[in-house]
């Protein structure tokens with residue numbers, strides 16, 4: 001049978017009753033002295049009793065809050081005091097254990113062993129600190145990336161690695177170059193990813209077009225033939241513009257006028273090791289002009305007459321040939337020891353520094369030796385009638401017009417551009433530079449039969465792994 005007094009449901013009559021009814025019994029009964037109570041005595045008495053209870057509640061609340069505040073203060077502040085004035089990395093004894101011994105499970109006394117306090121990163125003292133205690137690169141240097149808008153994702157991937165591995169510390173600027181205007185998205189995203197300033201240059205049309213001297217019918221026929229012969233990028237005009245631009249015009253862009261050094265970065269590369277020194281400062285102070293990571297032979301079908309034009313140029317301008325040049329690095333084995341005036345001239349083995357990575361001097365490209373060399377090559381037309389790459393052009397110039405000691409192999413850098421990659425060999429490099437190379441050391445391109453690295457080691461008097 002339904003009994004309303006047992007009903008605890010929200011629609012129970014007990015819930016619809018006057019809520020003040022429950023105070024009735026208290027009002028009619030008596031409470032112990034000093035406690036008072038809601039509804040005791042007459043109405044005025046009830047108000048003063050309520051007031052007293054309210055004050056008590058307030059006091060209890062204040063006490064609870066004070067207790068909690070005290071506890072939090074103790075919890076957060078005390079551990080800070082544990083360091084007891086030690087500096088990062090020092091040994092310290094946990095508080096409360098000074099001079100005491102603890103006991104092991106057998107009940108034997110064991111001395112308190114000081115533990116290592118977690119170290120904070122050590123920031124070297126250097127007068128190049130800015131307000132944020134970061135070191136700023138002081139060289140007139142920038143990263144340079146020639147790139148298409150559509151390669152944004154790959155550009156960001158390259159930037160992220162270079163920033164994390166090197167530039168987060170030096171904040172060198174990034175300069176982006178394009179033959180069409182950069183999109184807002186490209187500018188916004190690359191600016192976000194850079195730790196230094198970013199600049200965007202639009203390449204003038206005369207640096208990215210077929211010059212009037214070029215016979216376009218001859219050029220088209222050559223491109224068609226190369227495409228039929230499956231020469232890599234043999235049928236591409238934009239690739240030719242890119243190679244010619246990188247050979248003769250990137251260093252003439254007004255946006256680069258204020259710089260003396262650059263690091264060429266391509267989209268989609270891999271960069272596998274920390275570089276904890278300023279590479280541009282290294283280049284300047286050690287009198288280096290050109291730096292590379294990988295060296296390999298060029299496809300001969302892309303450069304049938306490049307070497308002949310080079311020999312002609314050097315014979316015309318013997319004054320540009322460096323007395324300590326790396327000529328022998330460029331020559332076929334059978335021609336080792338020959339000079340460029342030999343008759344017949346020695347042949348080019350195709351070895352070049354892979355120019356998708358370069359850390360080099362802009363002054364070198366601006367020098368009379370190189371700008372005259374480029375002018376000579378450009379007049380010969382091989383950027384269009386053949387498919388001369390900027391890599392062999394840069395490399396031949398660096399090998400002939402610079403001293404061997406001015407060319408530097410960055411043996412401490414791990415680098416990948418499809419399809420080849422290399423990493424430092426000795427274990428110590430890996431430990432020191434935190435390399436994470438996604439391949440076995442034996443698969444490093446330096447050890448590949450196609451690599452020209454052994455030739456370079458021989459010329460530079462270096463050994464494997466150096």
Ligand SMILES: Nc1nc2c(ncn2[C@@H]2O[C@H](COP(=O)(O)OP(=O)(O)OP(=O)(O)O)[C@@H](O)[C@H]2O)c(=O)[nH]1
Nearest residue numbers: 146147148151177178179180238239242266267356
């Ligand atoms: N703005 C612009 N950049 C280009 C163009 N073609 C190539 N590039 C850039 O020039 C550099 C070299 O071009 P790549 O296509 O990478 O040439 P590659 O390294 O010889 O060949 P793969 O990387 O194997 O394709 C890259 O940074 C490209 O983003 C172009 O038409 N316009």
Ligand SMILES: [Mg+2]
Nearest residue numbers: 266267356417
């Ligand atoms: Mg590339």
